[in-house]
Every structure is written in structure tokens, then in C-alpha cells.
Amino acid sequence: MTEFSWKIGGEAGYGIMTSGLIFGKAFVKSGLFAFDTNEYPSLIRGGHNTYTVRVCDEPIFSHSKKIDILVALTKLAVEKHKDEISENGFIIFDQSVFSVSNEEVRDDINLVPIPLTEIATKSGGQAIMRNNVAIGASFALVDYNFEHLVDTINGIFGGKKGEDIAKTNINVAREGYNYVERNFPKFLRSIKISAKKFAKRMYIIGNEAISLGAIRAGCKFYSAYPMTPASSILHFLSSKENDYNIIVKQTEDEIAAIHMAIGASFAGVRSMTGTSGGGFSLMTEALGLAALTETPLVVVLAQRPGPSTGMPTHTEQGDLKFAINASNGEFPRVVVAPGDANECFYETFNAFNIAEKYQIPVIVLTDKFLAESHSTIDPFLSKQLKIDRGMLLTDEKAKQIKDYKRYENTATGVSYRSIPSQIAMFKAATDEHDEYGRLSEEQSDRITQMDKRFRKFKVLESEIDGIKIYGDDDADITIISWGSTKGPILEAMKIFAKKGVKVCFIQVLYLMPFPTTKMKLLIEKRKNKIIIENNKTAQLASLIKEHTGMDIDYKILKYDGRPFTPEDIYEKIDEVLTFAKL
Amino acid sequence: MTEFSWKIGGEAGYGIMTSGLIFGKAFVKSGLFAFDTNEYPSLIRGGHNTYTVRVCDEPIFSHSKKIDILVALTKLAVEKHKDEISENGFIIFDQSVFSVSNEEVRDDINLVPIPLTEIATKSGGQAIMRNNVAIGASFALVDYNFEHLVDTINGIFGGKKGEDIAKTNINVAREGYNYVERNFPKFLRSIKISAKKFAKRMYIIGNEAISLGAIRAGCKFYSAYPMTPASSILHFLSSKENDYNIIVKQTEDEIAAIHMAIGASFAGVRSMTGTSGGGFSLMTEALGLAALTETPLVVVLAQRPGPSTGMPTHTEQGDLKFAINASNGEFPRVVVAPGDANECFYETFNAFNIAEKYQIPVIVLTDKFLAESHSTIDPFLSKQLKIDRGMLLTDEKAKQIKDYKRYENTATGVSYRSIPSQIAMFKAATDEHDEYGRLSEEQSDRITQMDKRFRKFKVLESEIDGIKIYGDDDADITIISWGSTKGPILEAMKIFAKKGVKVCFIQVLYLMPFPTTKMKLLIEKRKNKIIIENNKTAQLASLIKEHTGMDIDYKILKYDGRPFTPEDIYEKIDEVLTFAKL
């Protein structure tokens, strides 16, 4: 296994996001694996942005702590990140803008001063293309076939309209490549990575995977209000609205967004809304409306650090218990937390089936780290997926029903759902009702309907396997976690494996209904149970205790707005266990 | 101990609410104890309303299941409630409107047909005053001094403007009294209740007690949007706005209501908002705003059955976990659930102190049963209460501070709070910030501020005693509950006492911070632990498990929108324990 990590840092508005994407994608397109993550403040210009890409010739699931090549577009980038640079790592910087010396950083660090801006403008580009020079230079450092970069740039800017832009970008990058070859021949090949047997893989962020899952599930209506880090679903789906005949509606606020999704679903169209914490707060009332009217609903909640506006462009897993308990009153719902882009796709697809089969709200819980990080995965196996619309009536079936009871008290709790234009009319009501949907405050109707709704939950519980397990069964350490920490944990397990420590990782994919029985069975006899969460109060740990009564031995929590790195996890675990032994 | 229960039932718009209040108050004013509860659908006219008053010569804490006198204004009232009538109980009904025979009801029931409407109109009143005829008649049945009724009617309608109205009402009632004396002499004294040594007591509903608590605490700003069962706080406070110089603002929605309360508090004025579940859902986002800006805030959440609009005029305790987890992100808050009108007053007063001392949001959690039922309690000991505004700066103190840090990282987590017009300026921000309140996304500021906010919680935990205990320490049965079930439980304990069964009742007054240590200690060695909750999912039981890991042996739950009666509780407990013994 060979790998390296690359980071570009500079001000917002420097085009860092596109550069990072191009860089990673070039490797993926030629058969390697990449993972990226970005960091930017809640500002449009200025402030400090970074984009980190890790590249490997074997599958990887997260970024890592150390950086082998730092592209510093500002002096600040050097100061902020010099400590992350690995031994004998590199700093590429724009020598015409500022200087860097080994005294300032570290002796072992290799400095690669390049007149980035100058090269960009001289070779026919604009100053902003300085990033491309740096990318070209980086390719030279890792001695990777430049043609892969050409392909990628053509792919991103290409097409008739973009031909010229692509050409300029490529030229500029090539100059960077050549500059290193010419001026720093000794650095060539000092980081080794080479193309492997080619296989077609996707390089995709969580939000895009969710969007694809929704499109594949037949979602025809997406209503949302912009909110980081959910917005890119809105952007992606609206860019495809005409290709896939989806109505994508930016609404006046999140309240309208969720009510529109409910309206569309009532009309019989698969619909979804997406938001982050503040917007989800505004949606809580309508969650209950979906529940009481038994209108299927899919809500994506992409978390960011709260409370309140908090740190809008950063990451956290602070909304788990909120998602589970949001809205007044009691009703069954599903909360699923994908851990990677793959699960984003498949679980979003599933979410639509579950929402319709059980006629309940389903919350897809992600976070900024997952929503916006690219990872390399196999193309989705889309053909094998089956749409299941549950007890939705066809026009024919509707005609046969006599004395239609929309909220019939069935054995499973699920009842036939008709849609407007069908002969089986009914009223969906926000108030409690009888089996026909007529308002009722009778004790008997109330109990019947409450029990009916909760009965679905029983069936659901038996149908959903909420837990995934990785690693050794007879492990020394059992990690329990949920959501986007999955990637860094899987990577940390590689480190443990190298040290010969056996680790088992229990990923809770479905947080509601909580996989109580399985969890109990799994952790009962384990030693060194460790919870890892990107929040302050260890919300999963408290759920485990609530459901199983069991305590977790150690909690490793991070609530500074940043995702875990594999090394963080490895070191923290090592620390708690060492400490425990003392 | 002697007691009786009286119920009046008829259509909405029949003036049942006022009649019920007059009836109960007349007994309280003369030294007895009364408790009432009402039931009405979410309609303005028609539908079936009831008002139940229980009267006793010793303190009582809830209504009870059996009715001794039923005043049936409609035939429907007879049908609905005949089974609740105690042995040899009475039905007073308007013989000119419908008839009732012993065959239809029960042989032992005493029928008291009276031409209610006729008497009302003949004695100078309007048809709607038929209720007063029935009240008068009821006074005759229990042979209670009519002058107590006169006092009460004068008290309610009296004053210069109402003199005539009061007179007519009294006349009409007296005719009812006389009618029974004349026509049913044998019924006189069949229910015995007599005045006791007089003591001044209040007859008050939860919402009024909350309002008084707020006024006493110096609340100067109440912003709300009407919502049953919270509306009567709005009505009461607005009726007193000029007497106590309170700005009472009905806003365009609940979002505005909570933001106004936050704005007022930021400006330095004690403020409050109140709502029910749906409105609280809309307020969740701003809860986080109060938390992050550390602006003190008191929110009354008067529960009603959900999900969604549910049963708007009924009762339930379904929002506990929602209140605890509402809003995105993690922050400390206090959730206090008064169990009776007395606690409504004192805990609302305390809520203001806690909110300011800790600069956090405090949720006062009640429900329709508590909010709208009258009970008889001793006059509030208002003098002894002390306002504590915590670290709110005075103008003088503000002047002395150099380099003011609004969010200073103190040992307690609480920091000095200045208000506009003081020299110590700052910005309150919805984003994460540094100690000065300046926006910051630095990891170190984030961790510092998160830890600072949560540090308060530690102090809070040690300051608040969240549990109250009633009954025997060496009990056979331990009941655990929260909120408005307290009254029926205390009454059920009287029944157990009569049977010689020892019962202990643990009331959880503060649900957040959860009284973990005390709870653990208390229940560890108990047998027959029984949770009683007015909801479907036993939310307190799950909190207990979450915090202590302990299971509750039995759960008695009611989610039909109606409060427990003492008999319900007694019987259900008896049932589960008998069943357990099998």
C-alpha cells in the first residue's frame, strides 16, 4: 500500500474547492483511490480555506492527519499547517508573493518555491489559475502521469463551451509540472504512487450520493430552503430537474419546504426535503403532521455544530437525540445515519421505500463531513433496486374498495392509502380521527389510532437490521459509533491491525427504531467498549443506556467542529486504555 | 372526611365553565376544599362539555371517578355519564326539555326533574341562566347554606357594573334551591357536607398560578400566540398589564413570540413566553439562540395530546423528551414540571431566578389538566421570595469593568451580563464566538465556550433538588411520576392507606438536570416500582433508564386524552400487582 496526502490552503475566493476536486479526481479516474475533505469559514471571501486530498492505491475511507504536500497560497497557510507536514514533506508556495525558510518551518521539510501566479499569467491564464500550476507541480512531485490530469480537466471543463478554458487550465498545469521537473529534479519520485489496474469508480460526496439515491427512488419533488451543508442537494437536484422531471422548489422558508413535501406526498408523488439543524428546528411541527396524517416523508438532516447558528460550515453530530425526539407528541419514525457515500445512496433509496411502506417520516441523518467529502466507491448497483410503494392503492384497486377507511385499524398498523383523483376519497387531518379520517376526540378512537400507528413500529423493528459489524469478533477493543465517524474509524482499525491489536467496530446505522436486542447481545460480553462521537454529550452512548441499560467503558468525543482523523482515534484509544491500565 | 362530586354536562355555549367555577368557589369561600376539571371538544358550539367539581371538608388534590350529582343539560349528558353516578346518586335535569326514567338509567339513581329553563326565565333571567337554577338546586340537595353561593356570585359578577347581573343570577339560583326544598324534601341532606372552620384559601388554576408566579418574579414582558391550553396565561396577564406594568404582546406567530421574549431579556427585562406543543415546535430554533447568546428565558409549555394538532383541548404528557432535546446542537437547559397549582406558582418564580442566575433557557412543563383545573390551596407566601438576578451587572459595576468579556470563561461557567445603555458593550451572537462575543470558528474558542456553557450545568445539578417524596419509606409499592399526575396519585394513596397498603410516591419535579444520583439511591432497593404517566411511551421511565440504567417494574400509561382518576390508579396498580403474583 502506498499513499500520500496533499493539502491546498488559502483564502476563500481562491478557487480552492475546484482545485481540490480536480486533484483527487485525476487519481481516481486512473484507478487509484482518493478521499477529500475541506474546511472553510462562514464567509464568502477572505478567511482561511483548505482542501485536503488523500490518495492511495488501495481503498481508503477518510483523510489522515499528516500532509505530505502542502500547497500554501498564503503565508497563513504555512503557519497554520506546517505542523501537519510529515517528515521530509513538501511545501509548494508562490515565491513571488511571500517567502518561506526552513528556519520558520522545520529542517526536514522540502521547500518548493514556484512563481505560481507568474507562471499562470505567462502561460495564458489568469492569476486565479495559480492553483493549477501548483497541481501540475504536485503531479511532478509524485511523478504521476500528467495525462491523467489532462483527462480530468477535460472532463470537468470540457464539452464544446469549455474547450478553451480546459485547454488553458491544462497548459497552466503543464507549466507547473515542467517547472518542478526542471528546477527540482531531486524531488521527483520522492513520494511514490503509481497507477494500478484500472477499474471504474465513482468520486462522489455524500450529498450527491443522496441525490442519486433519491432520483433512483423516483423522488419527483424536492422542496428546500438553502442551508449549509444541505444546500448542495438542492443545487444538484435542480441542475437535473429537467433531465429527470423533478420539481425542485426553493421555498420561502423551511416550514414551507416541509409542508410542500408533505403536500406532494399526499398527492401521491415521492418527495423529499433537506436542511440542517436550524431549518430542521423549524420543520419539527410538520414532522408530526406527516406522522398523524400518515403521509410518507423523507427528510435529510445534514448536521453542523450548534447550538443555534453555531459554526455553519463545520461538522458535528449534535442532533441525534433531537432528530429522534423532534415534534410534539409521540409517533413512530425512522432515523437512519449513513456512514459513507455508499450508504448515503442505498439508505436514501431505502428511506423512500420505508416511508411509503410504513407511511411514516424517515430522517436521513448526515453531517457536513459526510455531506461534502468526496470518496472513491464502486459504481452504484442501481439495477437491482426495487421500488416498494407499500399499501398505496392503484386506481383499479381503489375502485374495488367499499366503505373505504383510510386509517383502518389493521394488524400491521398500515392501511390502504388512496390519492386524489382515485375513487376512494378521504380527508387527511392534523387532528386525531377515526378510521375514516373524521375528526374524533373519543377515547376509543384515540387509543385505536395511537396503537395502530405504534404497531407499525413493531413490524419495522423486526424488519430492519440496524447494526453493521466490522473487524474481529474476539476483539480486544470494541468501538461503537454512528454516521460519518465510520471512515476515520475504519482507517484507525488499519493502524491497530498493523500493531496487532484486534478491534471490532459496531456501526449503528438505524438509530430509530433502536436495535436494542442485537446491541445488547453484541456488547454484553465485550471488554473495552469505546464510544466515538463527534459531539459533546455522547448521545449514542445515552441511547444505548436508555435502551439496554448498559454503560460504555470509554467515551471519545470531539466537538470542535472538525472531523476525527484516524490518528486522533488511534491515539485517543491508546491513551484511554493505557490510562485505564495504570 | 365527607365529600361529594358534582358534574354538569351539556353543549358548548351553555355557560358550563362559569357555572362550574361558581359552584366550586362557593364551597372554598366558606372553608371547604374543592377541585375541578373540565372536558370540552375543540369546537365553539355544540359538542359535549362537562365540568366536574369535587368538594370535601379536607384537602383534596384531584377529582374522582364517581359523581354524586349530575346536572344534565342535555339527554346526551345523561347517556354519557350515567355509569359514573354513584349509588343513590342524583340526576338533575330540565324536565321541560327531555325526560329521564329510572329504567333508562339505574334504579338506585334519584331523579330530580326540574323545569330549569322555565324557572330561569320566569324569575327574571335568560334561558342560559338555567345552570344557576341547577346550582341552586344542587345546594339544596347537599343542604348547604345558600348565603355562600350569594357571596360567590356577588364576588364574580359584582362591582358597580355587575350588580344587576349578580342579583338576577342569585334570584334564579334561589328559585332552584326553593324548588328542591318544596318538591323533593326527602332528598334534603341525603348528601352531607357542612362548613368547617373558615380559613382563607385560594381557588386557582395552574395557568393563573403561573401568571402570579411570573408577576411576582418581576416578569415585565410576556409575548405569546394563542394556543390551548396555554392561552389563559395570555388572557390573565393582559388583563393585568396596566396594573402591573407588563407589556403583554400577542404576536404574529410563536416564532415572533419567543424572539420577542429573548429580545426583551437581552434588553434586561424579565420575560416569558408560553405555548403548547405545536407552538413549541416552532420555538425550538430560538431556544438554541437563547442558549448560545446566554440570554435568560422562561418558556411555559402546556402539553396537550399530539402528535400534530392531535386533541387540542385534552390532556397528555407526551412532550417530555421533546422538551429535553428540542433544538439543534447541545446546550444546558432546565426542565421543571410542576405537579400542582402551588408548584406552578413557586416553580415559575424559581424559573426566573434560575434563568438569570445561569443565563439559560428554563422550560416550565405543564399540561391541560394542570393548566385548567382549579384546586384549593393556601395563599402563596409571596413575601418570603427573593429575586436573584445572578451576574447581571448594575450600571455602577459595569463602569468598573475593564476589558469586558461577556462570555468570560469562568469557574462556574456563568459570566457577567451587561445590558444596553451600560458602558460594558458587547454583541450577542447566534454563531459560536470568543469570550468577547466576537464570531470565532477556532477550535480552541469552540471548546472553551462549549465547556463554559456545560460547566453551568454541573453547578446547577448540585443546586437543584429535583425530587420530592411522599408516603412511607418502607413502602410495599413505589410510584414514580411527574407533573399533573401528582394529584390523582396523592388521592390514590389515600385509598391505599385505607386498605393498609404502604405506598411511596417519588415525584420528579426537575426532569433536566435529571436527579440521577438521588433517583438511583431511592429506587435501588425498592420493590414494585411503578411508573405512572399520561402518555404512551413511558417517557420518564426511559429517562430513568437512560440516566440510572434501571428498569421500572410496571408501567401504567394513559393516552386517551383524559387525566387519571385516583380510582384508575388504584385499580390499575392493584391489577398489575395481582397479575404479577399469579
Added chain:
Amino acid sequence: MPSFEELTTKERPTWCPGCGDWGILTALKKALVEINAEPTKTVVVAGIGCSGHLPQWINTFGFHSLHGRALPVAQAIKLSNHELNVIAVGGDGDGYGIGMGHFIHAMRRNVNVKYIVHDNQIYGLTTGQASPTSEKGFKTKSTPHGLIEEPVNPIALALATDCSFVARGFAGDVPHLVKLIVQAINHKGFALIDVLQPCVTFNYLNTFEYFYRRIYKLEESGHDTSNKEIAFQKAFEWGEKIPIGLFYKKERKTYEDELPQISKEPLIKQKIDNVDISQLIEEFC
């Protein structure tokens, strides 16, 4: 197709006897009969309030949504199946208080939905608090010393937003209201009908009497419904004379008209069994 009786439910409305809501329900049913609306293809969406109970008492599809939220639900239903006849109803608190934002945005969006507001200038269902259209000085449970705010003017707001059909009806004049509803349904685009609706239980000021004495019909006064400025002047006429009828009408493309997604068939009719996403997957490779 449907008769008045077919549209009438077995259950009787629970509104107070004499409430203006009765007239509105009758007018709506009559209008649906007149335009030959198929009940199964008609959806009545409501918010919460006394007004919000309306869908319960008309034999069509119904969606009783949350307080203030009838419009977002109604618009999405229409977009999902534009062959449906979608009518939203609600109260003045519902629509002009908590729902104000949706109201304004629905008008500018111009989805072909009809909005009938039961404007009784009071919060009925919550037993009598001030509403956004209550008159200044009005004493209610929440304003015992008199309301301080000026009322909102829904007609003027609609004109300010260039709403494509702006009308006011009166619950006490059912034939006139029927005409307005029919016109509104026949109009292509969003239509507002603000209906003066006496609440006999809580609004002692704006009674049937009050309105009978004051209202006059715009169509009988030579009003030009294509002139927004004059309509705006008329919108502020309130006092001795109160105009009812059509204030303003304008032909505008509806939102649906501009969606290629549904130019061939309604969203609901499009197959979703097997959406082919191979092209999309390719994009990420």
C-alpha cells in the same frame, strides 16, 4: 357532475348557528356544482381554525393541515397533479397572521390554487383573541384594553404582490360569493377571495348587520378590474362604505405553465418503477 347533495356530508358542521362559515361552505359547494367539478379530483386544503374544519364537511378529498400552512400544502398538491382542482381555505389568523409569509409568496408564485379566507377579524377557535384584521381599539381576550396595531390589508397586500386575481366576498351574500368563486376557479392562476365572515360568538363589532349596512358591489359601480392603482385605492375603503367583488385581475403565466417537467403529463402520472441513473453514475466516474 356532482349535485349539491353529493357534495354534502352526512355529518353536519359544528359551527355556531348563524356563523358566516355556513355561507362560505354553501357557496363553495354551489360553485363546485356550477363548474362541474369532479369530487374525486377536487382537494380542499385547510389550515387550523373554525374555518379549518371546512374540509370535513364537503365530499371531496381534503387535507386539514397545520395552522397557517394550507398554502404550501395546496401548492405542492397542485404541482404534483395539476389536473386537480385545488382550493385552500383558512382563517384570517391562519392566513394573515402565522401564515403571512406563505400568503405573500404564494401570490408571487402564481400556482393555480384558489384561496378563500374566512376573514372574521377574530381568532374564533381559540375563543376570541385579536386577529391581524381586527380593528384598532377592538377589545378581545388578548387585548382587554383595546388593540393597538392597525389591521393588515389583505387586498392591498395582494395588489402589492401583483396577485393575478384579487377579490372580496361576503358570507352573507351567498349568490355573489358563488359567482366570485366560479370566476376564481375559471381564472388561470392564484386567486385570493377574502371573505367577510361574521363570527357571531366572538366578534361583537363586525356583525352581519355591520356589513349589510356598508357593503356595495364593485361590479355595480363601474370598477375597472384591470387597473391596479384604482384597485389599490379601493382597497383602503373601509368605514361607511366597504366594497366587495373583484378588485383586480390580470393574466399571468402560472407557475405550472413554466415547468417543462410537467408539460407532457402531471408529475403523478410519470413512472418511477425503474428510473435509469446510469448516466448520472457515469458523471461521477
Added chain:
Amino acid sequence: MPSFEELTTKERPTWCPGCGDWGILTALKKALVEINAEPTKTVVVAGIGCSGHLPQWINTFGFHSLHGRALPVAQAIKLSNHELNVIAVGGDGDGYGIGMGHFIHAMRRNVNVKYIVHDNQIYGLTTGQASPTSEKGFKTKSTPHGLIEEPVNPIALALATDCSFVARGFAGDVPHLVKLIVQAINHKGFALIDVLQPCVTFNYLNTFEYFYRRIYKLEESGHDTSNKEIAFQKAFEWGEKIPIGLFYKKERKTYEDELPQISKEPLIKQKIDNVDISQLIEEFC
């Protein structure tokens, strides 16, 4: 009392170079200098957006509230202490999108708060989606095939609500904007200043250029600021000519004027140490 420098923070704004927000901040500070506002008695309340960052960069009290919620917070601050000078700022998405309901209701309430809207016809902070004032057809991240809705017209909405001070400024004409803000602050009552604010990063259509070529000043065109109908006509002027300046002004009692609770002293000055509730307790005995 304060100098421009005293109002200026050490931290520099993080707005994009050339953004219209800079002009608005400068104008606000100059206006505060001109009216001699005490910084400690001035509160700037903001919503969320690029605009919402403003309070961070002015040396007064500040409250950076939630998206769309500046007005409820600002009004309550003013009611709690009407000796304060309360200014609310926000974006077009903030104020006319998610905050629309509060906007309309604040105007009819007429609390003496000034509202400056940074109207850049785009969602800036969330990187360029359509806003309620974006022009029809505008292509943005959320409307890649062109926006369908008609924009809202905040000036017309303000007139429809009888807002007591209705004006439009331009971020590119600071001296003019300063005058407007000074007038607004001197006006007793709620004041709206909608400010045309080019977003140089995401709005490629409504640039400084765009506005320079089109704007003209109402005060130079003999406009009568007391005539609502004419103001309403002017409100719809948008195209080759765009009016800025004061559209309409009316003397109305403020909300505070009608509160006996604060006729003697501000709420905040009233003692709460020992509120005597014995009278109330008596009422329940």
C-alpha cells in the same frame, strides 16, 4: 458624541472587496455620528446573511439573531427600553423571504425601530441562490434554468401596510443613504429603508453599473411623499428608471406611545425586587 472612528471596530469586515455592504456600514456609522447617537444606547440587531455580520463591525451593542428574526428581537428591545436607538439590519432573503411575516407585522405595529435591508437580490452567504427579490428568469445555483416567480416588491408591501416611513437607498451612494438613515431615525415610528446593494460575487445582473445607469432620486423629481397612491405607482417603477429616496411618510402614533405601562419610565427602569401581589392573591380567595 461619537466620532466615526469610535464607531469603527478594530476588526475589519470580512465582506468581499467591493461588496455593497461596505457602503451601508459606512452610511450607518455616518448617520449615527450625525444624529449624535450614544454608542452604548444604540443596539444594532441583525438576521443571518452576509448582511447579518454587520453588528460585528460597529461599536455599539449588537444582537446577531436568527435568520429572518431580526425584527421581533429588535421590537422587543425597543419596547423594553424605548430610550434606546434600535436599528435592525438584514438581507433580502432574511427579511422578505423567511422573515416576511415579521416584516409585514412590524410595519403595522409601528414600533419605533429602523429597518435597513441589504437588498442584493441574491442569497449571498449561502453562495448564490435566488432571493425573493431576484428578477424573473435569473439563473442561480438553485434556479439553474431560470427563476420562475415574480419578485416581491418590498416598497409596495410597505405601502400596502401603511408603513409610516418607506424609502429606498443605494449602497453606491453613501451620502444619499446617510441622509435617508438620518431621516429615518428622526422619524417617529417604524422605518423601512430597502437598500439596493450589489453583491459583486454572486449577482452578475444587478451590479453597481446596472444601478448607476438607472437610479434617480425621488426628491429631485418633485415626488410628494404624503401621497400613498403615487408612491404605489412609483414602487412599480423598475427597469430603465429606478427611483431611490423617500417614497412615503406619515405621522402615526408609535406602538410605545399607546402603552400606559411605559408612559412614566421605560420598562427596564421599573423595580422588580418586591412586586406586591397580595391584591392578586386576594382575587383568588
